[in-house]
Amino acid sequence: MAQSAAVTGxxxxxxxxxxATATEPLPCVHTCEGIYFRRVSEQRRLLxxxxxxxxxxxxxxxxxxxxxxxxxxxxxxxxxxxxxLRQNQILAPYKIFPFDSGAFETELxxxxxxxxxxxDDFLMSGPIDVAGKLVTRFYGSNRDYYSGxxxxxxxxxxxxxxxxxxNLITDPGPTTFDDRRGSIEIQVRGELMLSSLSVELVILxxxxxxxxxxxxxxxxxxxxxxxxxxxxxxxxxxxxxxxRALVEEYYEEKKYI
Numbered sequence: 001m002a003q004s005a006a007v008t009g010x011x012x013x014x015x016x017x018x019x020a021t022a023t024e025p026l027p028c029v030h031t032c033e034g035i036y037f038r039r040v041s042e043q044r045r046l047l048x049x050x051x052x053x054x055x056x057x058x059x060x061x062x063x064x065x066x067x068x069x070x071x072x073x074x075x076x077x078x079x080x081x082x083x084x085l086r087q088n089q090i091l092a093p094y095k096i097f098p099f100d101s102g103a104f105e106t107e108l109x110x111x112x113x114x115x116x117x118x119x120d121d122f123l124m125s126g127p128i129d130v131a132g133k134l135v136t137r138f139y140g141s142n143r144d145y146y147s148g149x150x151x152x153x154x155x156x157x158x159x160x161x162x163x164x165x166x167n168l169i170t171d172p173g174p175t176t177f178d179d180r181r182g183s184i185e186i187q188v189r190g191e192l193m194l195s196s197l198s199v200e201l202v203i204l205x206x207x208x209x210x211x212x213x214x215x216x217x218x219x220x221x222x223x224x225x226x227x228x229x230x231x232x233x234x235x236x237x238x239x240x241x242x243x244r245a246l247v248e249e250y251y252e253e254k255k256y257i
Contacts, residue, residue: 012121012159012160012161012162013098013121013122013124013159013161013162013165014123014124014125014130016137016155016159016161016162017098017124017130017133017134017137017162018124018130018133019133020133020134020136020137021133021136022129022130022131022132022133022135022136023132023135023136023141023142023145024132024142024256025087025088025128025129025132026059026060026087026131026132026135026142026145026146026251026256026257027060027084027085027086027087027200027201027256028057028058028059028060028084028085028086028087028090028128028186029057029058029059029060029061029062029063029064029082029083029084029085029247030046030055030056030057030058030064030082030083030085031058031062031063031064031065031066031080031081031082031083031240031243032064032066032080032081033066033067033077033078033079033080033081033236034076034077034078034079034080034081034204034205034208035077035078036066037081037204040083040194041213041214041217041218042213042217044193044194044195044217044221044222045191045192045193045194046188046191046192046194047191048188048189048190048191053189053190053191054094054187054188054189055187055188055189055190055191055192056185056186056187057085057090057185057186057187057188058180058183058184058185058186059087059128059131059183059184059185059186060131060135060142060145060146060183060184060256061145061146061179061183061184061244061247062082062084062203062240062243062244062247063100063178063179063180063183063240064180064240065080065178065237065240066080066236066237067080067235067236067237069235069236070235071235072233072234072235073233073234073235073236074231074232074233076205076207076208076231078236079204079205079208079231079236079239080236080237080239080240080243081202081203081204081205081208082201082202082203082204082243082247083194083199083201083202084199084200084201084202084203084247084250085192085194085198085199085200086197086198086199086200087128089192089197089198090128090186090188090192092126092127092188093126093127093128093186093187093188094187094188094189095123095124095125095185095187096123096124096125096126096128096130096131096184096185096186096187097119097122097123097124097184097185097187098122098124098134098138098165098182098184098185099122099165099168099180099181099182099183099184099185100180100181100183100185101119101185103177103180103181104119104122105119108176108177108181109168109177109181112164112165112167112168112171113164113168114160114164117160117161117164121161122161122165128186131184131186134184135184136152137152137155137162138150138152138162138165138166138169138182139151139152139182140152141257142256142257143257145182146248146251146257148169148179148182150166150169150170154166168181168182169181169182194222195221195222196221196222196223196224198222199218199222199223199224200224200225201224201225201226201227201247201250202218202222202224202225202226202227203226203227203228203229203243203246203247204226204228204229205228205229205230205231206228206229206230206231207231208228209226209228225250227246227247227249227250229242229243229246
């Protein structure tokens with residue numbers, strides 16, 4: 001796959017998205033393993049890596065699978081924790097992509113793309129409401145976006161990048177990639193402070209609620225809602241399906257979808 005922009009098409013995808021009307025805003029979502037959430041709850045902020053200080057979020061969906069192990073465990077350090085964040089606190093995204101950029105770079109999507117298409121051909125600049133415009137263009141509604149279905153018409157045939165993305169998100173499979181193929185990635189440079197203004201909901205294992213400091217941070221400092229799930233001896237990423245159902249239930253209560 002190309003590593004730099006092709007001769008044409010750098011702005012075509014973004015322009016196609018930008019001409020749409022945005023849907024009502026959805027929250028942004030960050031999912032991490034419990035061992036990292038402990039640090040987040042202590043520092044009350046999200047931080048990027050030391051060499052690349054980027055915080056990664058997904059628009060609307062708890063799509064990230066944080067664990068690197070395929071083994072089963074009840075170790076709480078591996079358990080996924082999801083934070084749902086108010087979109088209006090994500091003021092200046094660094095980059096926005098219509099899919100998981102890491103999967104693009106490892107060529108998981110290459111069957112749907114021309115070899116000359118580069119990652120930056122799909123780059124969208126802020127403000128964050130461009131994510132709602134993409135939802136309109138390719139999905140039709142927030143509910144369709146959340147479920148990964150589409151009621152939107154296919155792009156014009158000469159919108160090559162847009163058509164490639166449309167084909168990617170409508171491929172019924174089986175595929176080697178998951179629903180991150182159509183989960184809008186929001187990158188924030190630096191740190192993201194967490195407070196009662198930003199954190200709406202935290203989803204975590206029931207066992208975590210026995211810890212007084214976790215409860216204090218979530219309920220008293222962030223004043224966030226809590227949803228919980230029971231941890232079994234299973235693969236950590238298998239809980240993402242439960243988390244997704246809990247987020248969907250919350251969105252329905254809040255009229256997001």
